[in-house]
Amino acid sequence: MPYRAAVTDYLFMIDTLLDADALRQTTRFEEATADVTAAILEEAGKLCDEVLAPLQRNGDLHPARLENGVVRTSPGFAEGFKAIAEGGWIGMGADPEYGGMGLPMILTSAVNEMMSGACISLQLAPLMSQGQIEALEHHGSDAIKELYLPKLISGEWTGTMNLTEPQAGSDVGALKSKAVDNGDGTYAISGQKIYISWGDHDVAENICHLVLARLPGAPEGTKGISLFLVPKFIPNADGTVGARNGVSTVSLEHKLGLHGSPTAVMQYDNATGWLVGPEQGGMAAMFTMMNNARLGVGGQGVGVAEAAYQHALSYALDRKQGRAGADGTGSIADHADVRRMLVEMKADVFAARAIGLSCAYALDMANATGDASWRARAALLTPIAKAFGTDTGCNVAHTGVQVHGGMGVIEETAAAQFGRDVRVTTIYEGTNGIQAMDLVARKMMDGGEAAGLLLDEMEEDIERARPDFPNMADACWQACESMREATEWLVAQDDMNNRFAGAVPFLRAFARVLGAQLHLKAAMADKGGPREKLARFYILRMLPEHAGLLTHAQAGEADLFAVTTDALAS
Amino acid sequence: MPYRAAVTDYLFMIDTLLDADALRQTTRFEEATADVTAAILEEAGKLCDEVLAPLQRNGDLHPARLENGVVRTSPGFAEGFKAIAEGGWIGMGADPEYGGMGLPMILTSAVNEMMSGACISLQLAPLMSQGQIEALEHHGSDAIKELYLPKLISGEWTGTMNLTEPQAGSDVGALKSKAVDNGDGTYAISGQKIYISWGDHDVAENICHLVLARLPGAPEGTKGISLFLVPKFIPNADGTVGARNGVSTVSLEHKLGLHGSPTAVMQYDNATGWLVGPEQGGMAAMFTMMNNARLGVGGQGVGVAEAAYQHALSYALDRKQGRAGADGTGSIADHADVRRMLVEMKADVFAARAIGLSCAYALDMANATGDASWRARAALLTPIAKAFGTDTGCNVAHTGVQVHGGMGVIEETAAAQFGRDVRVTTIYEGTNGIQAMDLVARKMMDGGEAAGLLLDEMEEDIERARPDFPNMADACWQACESMREATEWLVAQDDMNNRFAGAVPFLRAFARVLGAQLHLKAAMADKGGPREKLARFYILRMLPEHAGLLTHAQAGEADLFAVTTDALAS
Structure with missing residues (x-):
C-alpha cells in the first residue's frame, strides 16, 4: 500500500475543528473557500502520492554527495523539486504581488505536512525557502523584495x-x-x-x-x-x-x-x-521566521508519523499470523496489542495534526484581523505544535518499527527510515527542550493570560459535548482544570529554573489535554462513527498520562539540582 | 570519556538490594563470596573497558559481510571474542563438570550487561552460546553434553x-x-x-x-x-x-x-x-532457554542504556554554553532541562538494572533451593526485566541523542549508534508485546499469587523506609496498592483479550512501581547521599506515570476493538 496524503483528515479538521467560516469572512482570506480548499488539498495530495513519495527511498539509498565542491542531490530530487515549484507550492502563502498565492497558513501547513510524509528530505528544501520568503517579506528592503521574492517563490532560487x-x-x-x-x-x-x-x-x-x-x-x-x-x-x-x-x-x-x-x-x-x-x-528578524519554521518542523513530525503509521498498518494487515481475531482479517492487526499500537499511532497523529492546524489557524486569524489575542494564541501554540508534532513523529516511527517485528530493523522494509529521518526534527529549529522553555517563560510573560483564555475556550467546547459524551467530557474538563492549576503554579515561579525543571513534562501534558479536547470535538462531528471511537480510546486511555506529567511539571528545581553533576558521574 | 563498566553499581545492588547472604549460605553458591563477587566484576569490568569498548565503532563502521559463502566479522571481533572466551566469561554460570564456573546468575547478568554496554554486537555471540549451553545442560543426552558443552564453554565453538x-x-x-x-x-x-x-x-x-x-x-x-x-x-x-x-x-x-x-x-x-x-x-526445551535469554536481552537494553548515558553525560559536561548554572560547571549539564534528561536517564538505568538483578537473584535462589516460590518470582520478573530493560535501552539512547543536540544525529559522534544497535532488543527473544502478554496470561495462571507475594514484600520494605522517608514511602505504598488492584482486575478477566488490550501499559506500570521500591531501598542504604537524591527524583517525578498506565491497563478490549481495521485504514 503506497503512501496516500491524508486529504480527508485535513478537510474534516478545517471544516469541524476550526471556524473556517470566520477565516473566509476576512478580506485577506475570502478566496480560500471550501471548494478552493478541497481543490488545493486534493491537487497537493496527488503530487505527494504520485511524484514525491516514490523519491523517499532514493534519498536514503543515494544520499546527496559533495564532489569537487559541488553538491549532487539524490536521483529524482531535482525533478521532484521542480514539480513542487511548478505547482506553486513553495509560495502558496506568499504575497501575490511577488507571485505567491496568498493562501492561509492552514493550507500551507497541510500541504507541507503531506509533502513531509511523502519525502521529508526533499520537502525540507521548499520549507527553508518559505522561511526565507517570510523573513524578506517582513524585513527586506523593497529592492531585495523585488529581486529575490519572485525567484524564491518560483523555485528558480532557494x-x-x-x-x-x-x-x-x-x-x-x-x-x-x-x-x-x-x-x-x-x-x-x-x-x-x-x-x-x-x-x-x-x-x-x-x-x-x-x-x-x-x-x-x-x-x-x-x-x-x-x-x-x-x-x-x-x-x-x-x-x-x-x-x-x-x-x-x-x-x-x-x-x-x-x-x-x-x-x-x-x-x-x-x-x-x-x-x-x-x-x-538580526534576532528579531530571525524570530519572525523561526516561529513559522517551528510550526513547519512540527508538521514534518506529523507528516512522517502519518507515513510511518500507514506503512505499519499496511504491513500489519498483510501479515497473516495466528488465529483470526476480532475483525476476522486473520492478520496481526487483530491481535490486541498490535491493534493497541495502531490505534495509539492513529490517535496521536490526529492530535498532533489538529494542534498544528489550530496553531496555523490562529496565525491566519492574527494576520487577517490584526487581533492581538490571536497573535498570542499562535505564539502559545507554536512550541507545543513543534515539540508535540516532532515527538509524535519519533514515537509513531518507533511504534511502526515495533509493529513490523523483526522486519522492522531490516532496512529494505523501509520501516526504520522514518525514525532515522524524523529524529532530527526534535532538535533543529530549537530543540524540544528549548520549545518547552519558550512555552513556560516567554509565552507566559502575559501572566498566563493566553493559556487561560485557551483553557476557557476548551472548556466551553467540552461543555457542549457533555450531554452526548458525559464520561469523555468529564475527563477532558478535569484535565483542563489540572492544566489551569499547573499553569498558575508555573506563572507564580519567579525563579525561572523552577519553571524550566518541569518545562518538558508541562508541554507534553498541555499537548495531551489539547489533543483530548480536539478529539472530543471530532467525536461531536461524528457521533457513533469512527472518529468518536478514536476519541474514546485517546481520552480514556492516553489522556490520563497528563496527570503524572503535571506532577513532574510542578516539582521545581531543588530536587532536580540536588542530583549534582558529581553524582551523575559517580 | 571512554566507557566504564558500572562495577560500583552492581556491587552496591548485590550488597544492599538483594539478600546476598542468603544466596551465599546455599551449598550451590557458597563460593560466590563478597570478595569473589568483587574480584569477578572488577576483572570483567577491565575486559569491557579496555578490550571490548574499543571495538564498538568497528562493528558499526565495518559490518560483518558474506563473501563467497563465508562470513567475515568486523575488525578486532575475533580477538575480542577470544578474550571473552579465555576469561571464562561464556561459561561463568555453566556446570563446572564441563569447564564452567558455576557462578550465580546475578554475576552472569552483571557481566553480560556490562559487555553489552561495551560492544553489544559482539556480546550477542557469547549470549547465544550461553543459551545453548543451558538448553543442552537441561535437555541434551549425556553424549551430547560431553562432546559439546566443553567446546561451547571454552568458546572454541559457538x-x-x-x-x-x-x-x-x-x-x-x-x-x-x-x-x-x-x-x-x-x-x-x-x-x-x-x-x-x-x-x-x-x-x-x-x-x-x-x-x-x-x-x-x-x-x-x-x-x-x-x-x-x-x-x-x-x-x-x-x-x-x-x-x-x-x-x-x-x-x-x-x-x-x-x-x-x-x-x-x-x-x-x-x-x-x-x-x-x-x-x-522442542517447545519445552526452547522455553527453558528462552527465559534466561529474555533476561539476557533485557540486560542488553540496560547495558546500552548505561553506555548511552555515559556518552551523553560526557558530552554535556564538555559542552560549555550559556551562563554558568547550578553547579558552576558552565556546561549544558547545568541547564535545567539537560539536567532533567540526564537524571531521568540515570534513574531509569538504575531501575532497569535493579529489576534485572532481582530477576537473576530469584533464578539463583530457585536453582539453589528448589523453592517453587522463587521459581515463580523469577518467572514473573522475566518479562518485566526483558521489556523494561529494552524499553529503557531505547528511551535512554533516544534521550542521549537529544542531549547532544545537532551533534546527536551526526554519525561520527557515535551517539546515534546506541539507538540503532539497541532497537532490535524490544523485538527479538519475543517482542515486548509478547512479554506483556506472557505477564498477564501465563504468569498470572496462579491467580496472581506470585504478583501478590511480591507486592507484599515490596510493601514490607517500603514500611521500613517510612520513618526516614515518609513522602517517598507513601508514594511507593500507594502505587503498590494500585498495582494490586490492577492485578486483581486482570486476573478476574476470563476473556484474555481484556487482559491483552492493556498488557503493555500494565507491564510498564509494574516496572515503574518495582523501580520505585528498589530506588527507595537504595535510598535507605545511602541516607543523605546521591542515591537518596536519585530515588527522590524517580519516586516523586517518574513514578506518578504508573497511574495513567494502570487506567489504560484496566480499560479492556471493547473500546479498543471498536476502532476497527476499516476505521484504521480510513
Whole structure:
C-alpha cells in the first residue's frame, strides 16, 4: 500500500475543528473557500502520492554527495523539486504581488505536512525557502523584495538559514561570524556556519543564504547580531545570476537520517551580503521566521508519523499470523496489542495534526484581523505544535518499527527510515527542550493570560459535548482544570529554573489535554462513527498520562539540582 | 570519556538490594563470596573497558559481510571474542563438570550487561552460546553434553538459536522446517531459518545450531515441534571438527544497527542433526532457554542504556554554553532541562538494572533451593526485566541523542549508534508485546499469587523506609496498592483479550512501581547521599506515570476493538 496524503483528515479538521467560516469572512482570506480548499488539498495530495513519495527511498539509498565542491542531490530530487515549484507550492502563502498565492497558513501547513510524509528530505528544501520568503517579506528592503521574492517563490532560487556555528548552537548569541560594511550598500561576510540544510545543491540555479553575523563593535550576545542575505551567485539587476560569491561548501554531514537533504558546513570569506532589517536587528528578524519554521518542523513530525503509521498498518494487515481475531482479517492487526499500537499511532497523529492546524489557524486569524489575542494564541501554540508534532513523529516511527517485528530493523522494509529521518526534527529549529522553555517563560510573560483564555475556550467546547459524551467530557474538563492549576503554579515561579525543571513534562501534558479536547470535538462531528471511537480510546486511555506529567511539571528545581553533576558521574 | 563498566553499581545492588547472604549460605553458591563477587566484576569490568569498548565503532563502521559463502566479522571481533572466551566469561554460570564456573546468575547478568554496554554486537555471540549451553545442560543426552558443552564453554565453538521462518515469527508454531529420522540416531533437517544471530562467522572453529523442526506426522502448531542440534562441521568422536554439514548461509541482513553481529538466513538441506529432549518436546526445551535469554536481552537494553548515558553525560559536561548554572560547571549539564534528561536517564538505568538483578537473584535462589516460590518470582520478573530493560535501552539512547543536540544525529559522534544497535532488543527473544502478554496470561495462571507475594514484600520494605522517608514511602505504598488492584482486575478477566488490550501499559506500570521500591531501598542504604537524591527524583517525578498506565491497563478490549481495521485504514 503506497503512501496516500491524508486529504480527508485535513478537510474534516478545517471544516469541524476550526471556524473556517470566520477565516473566509476576512478580506485577506475570502478566496480560500471550501471548494478552493478541497481543490488545493486534493491537487497537493496527488503530487505527494504520485511524484514525491516514490523519491523517499532514493534519498536514503543515494544520499546527496559533495564532489569537487559541488553538491549532487539524490536521483529524482531535482525533478521532484521542480514539480513542487511548478505547482506553486513553495509560495502558496506568499504575497501575490511577488507571485505567491496568498493562501492561509492552514493550507500551507497541510500541504507541507503531506509533502513531509511523502519525502521529508526533499520537502525540507521548499520549507527553508518559505522561511526565507517570510523573513524578506517582513524585513527586506523593497529592492531585495523585488529581486529575490519572485525567484524564491518560483523555485528558480532557494533559501537557507545560517544560524549555528560550532560553538553556538542553542546559544545563538555566542556566534562569531563577522560582517564589515563595504561602504557601497553591501557588507563583507566571513565565518563558518554548520548544519545548513540544503546549503548547496543542484536543484535550482541560485541559493540565497540568510546569515547571522556581527558588525564591528557590536555588543556581545544576541543583541549584537545582524542578518544578511548572501547569495551563492550575485544577481544581476535583471535577475539573471552573475559572479560566484565568496561562499563555499566545506563538507556534508554523515547523518542518521535525512540522507537526501544535504546538510552543509558553509564557509564565508568576505562574501558579499545585503543587510536585512536594521543593524543589530538580526534576532528579531530571525524570530519572525523561526516561529513559522517551528510550526513547519512540527508538521514534518506529523507528516512522517502519518507515513510511518500507514506503512505499519499496511504491513500489519498483510501479515497473516495466528488465529483470526476480532475483525476476522486473520492478520496481526487483530491481535490486541498490535491493534493497541495502531490505534495509539492513529490517535496521536490526529492530535498532533489538529494542534498544528489550530496553531496555523490562529496565525491566519492574527494576520487577517490584526487581533492581538490571536497573535498570542499562535505564539502559545507554536512550541507545543513543534515539540508535540516532532515527538509524535519519533514515537509513531518507533511504534511502526515495533509493529513490523523483526522486519522492522531490516532496512529494505523501509520501516526504520522514518525514525532515522524524523529524529532530527526534535532538535533543529530549537530543540524540544528549548520549545518547552519558550512555552513556560516567554509565552507566559502575559501572566498566563493566553493559556487561560485557551483553557476557557476548551472548556466551553467540552461543555457542549457533555450531554452526548458525559464520561469523555468529564475527563477532558478535569484535565483542563489540572492544566489551569499547573499553569498558575508555573506563572507564580519567579525563579525561572523552577519553571524550566518541569518545562518538558508541562508541554507534553498541555499537548495531551489539547489533543483530548480536539478529539472530543471530532467525536461531536461524528457521533457513533469512527472518529468518536478514536476519541474514546485517546481520552480514556492516553489522556490520563497528563496527570503524572503535571506532577513532574510542578516539582521545581531543588530536587532536580540536588542530583549534582558529581553524582551523575559517580 | 571512554566507557566504564558500572562495577560500583552492581556491587552496591548485590550488597544492599538483594539478600546476598542468603544466596551465599546455599551449598550451590557458597563460593560466590563478597570478595569473589568483587574480584569477578572488577576483572570483567577491565575486559569491557579496555578490550571490548574499543571495538564498538568497528562493528558499526565495518559490518560483518558474506563473501563467497563465508562470513567475515568486523575488525578486532575475533580477538575480542577470544578474550571473552579465555576469561571464562561464556561459561561463568555453566556446570563446572564441563569447564564452567558455576557462578550465580546475578554475576552472569552483571557481566553480560556490562559487555553489552561495551560492544553489544559482539556480546550477542557469547549470549547465544550461553543459551545453548543451558538448553543442552537441561535437555541434551549425556553424549551430547560431553562432546559439546566443553567446546561451547571454552568458546572454541559457538551456539545459535533457530526458531524463526519467514511465515513463522511470533507464531513459532507455524514453522515448516522438517526433520526425518535417519535410523542411525541422527536426523536429516531441511528448511530455511531467518534472523539467526551469529549464524555464521569466523571467530570460532565450529557453529552449533539449535533448530526447531517438525517430524513426519507431527501435529500442527507448537505441539508438533522437536529440537535438533545441527553443527556446521560434524564433530569427530575426539572433539575435532570433521566433515562440513548440509547447512549454508544464504545471506546476511542489512540492518538498522548491530552491524557487527551477522544476522543470517540459514539453509538446511538434509543436514545431520541430533535430537535434543524428547520428540515433540522442542517447545519445552526452547522455553527453558528462552527465559534466561529474555533476561539476557533485557540486560542488553540496560547495558546500552548505561553506555548511552555515559556518552551523553560526557558530552554535556564538555559542552560549555550559556551562563554558568547550578553547579558552576558552565556546561549544558547545568541547564535545567539537560539536567532533567540526564537524571531521568540515570534513574531509569538504575531501575532497569535493579529489576534485572532481582530477576537473576530469584533464578539463583530457585536453582539453589528448589523453592517453587522463587521459581515463580523469577518467572514473573522475566518479562518485566526483558521489556523494561529494552524499553529503557531505547528511551535512554533516544534521550542521549537529544542531549547532544545537532551533534546527536551526526554519525561520527557515535551517539546515534546506541539507538540503532539497541532497537532490535524490544523485538527479538519475543517482542515486548509478547512479554506483556506472557505477564498477564501465563504468569498470572496462579491467580496472581506470585504478583501478590511480591507486592507484599515490596510493601514490607517500603514500611521500613517510612520513618526516614515518609513522602517517598507513601508514594511507593500507594502505587503498590494500585498495582494490586490492577492485578486483581486482570486476573478476574476470563476473556484474555481484556487482559491483552492493556498488557503493555500494565507491564510498564509494574516496572515503574518495582523501580520505585528498589530506588527507595537504595535510598535507605545511602541516607543523605546521591542515591537518596536519585530515588527522590524517580519516586516523586517518574513514578506518578504508573497511574495513567494502570487506567489504560484496566480499560479492556471493547473500546479498543471498536476502532476497527476499516476505521484504521480510513
